[in-house]
Amino acid sequence: MTGVPRLVRYGAVVCDVDGVLHVGGDPLPGAATWIETVRALGLALLLVTNASWERSVTLGRLSAAGIEVPAGLVVTSGEAVVDELVRMGTRRTAVMGAGSVTEALGGTGIRRVAPADLLAEPRDAALVLGVAADREEALRWLGPLVGAGVPVLSTNRDMVYAGASGPEMGTGMLIGELEEAVPGLAVRACGKPFAPMARVVRERLAGREPLLVVGDNPDVDVPFAQRLGADSLLVLTGAARDAGGSHPTLVVDDLERALEMMVDGS
Ligand SMILES: [Mg+2]
16 A cells, blocks of 8 residues: 555544453553544544443443543444334344343333243344344244244344453354254344444444544454445454455554554654
8 A cells, every 4th residue: 555544534433342442351552542542633433342242341341451431432233233123113122142232222112022022923023132142042932033024133243252362252153053043044233344333333423534443353344444435444453363355444463553653653
């Protein structure tokens, strides 16, 4: 490439959390300074995570890593799921293993019910799966629910995420297994890089383009940037050791290096 883009050329930064800012609450090099710099330069900032757990878990791990941000800057995959449920006209949903979804349902008027209630009244119903869904319980309900025409959504399709002791099995692994086991099941994933999360982010950052998407997963964060028409910065501190087949705008070992290249100019 002919030159490294300067951070100030962007209007907003869409930053992933796990594997970018921390792993399991342990800070990654340059992460706190990166966030401070983005905010000090006056760029808009969203911390967009595909994690299935509640916003408070993400905020707690950021805080453990020395990064304090207002809660409203964290966008969870639960918000993308609920945005999609609302557009679908859903009135009742059962949520398995996705605290971020349960949390985001508040105030929408969509009722959270047990899977048996969806089966009893499948109209305007949906099932949602997250990373902590129990495989056996999901298998027990999916056949009858799919047969009854109930749509199934998930927080994401990530195969791995950056956990405290290395890559951990993501929601995508479970979803893949379930789709293989249950005839007719086609799960609609809502987090990055899919359309519902893109909609949520576009709405939040309207007028703040151009955007820079920062992430550690070449299969998720880079295509998400492409969907948004944004540049992408891939950091090799989490899910991947290289860009794989993806084509990010810039690849760096960590955010410390990104600061040197995009802010300091070396
Ligand atoms: Mg990540």
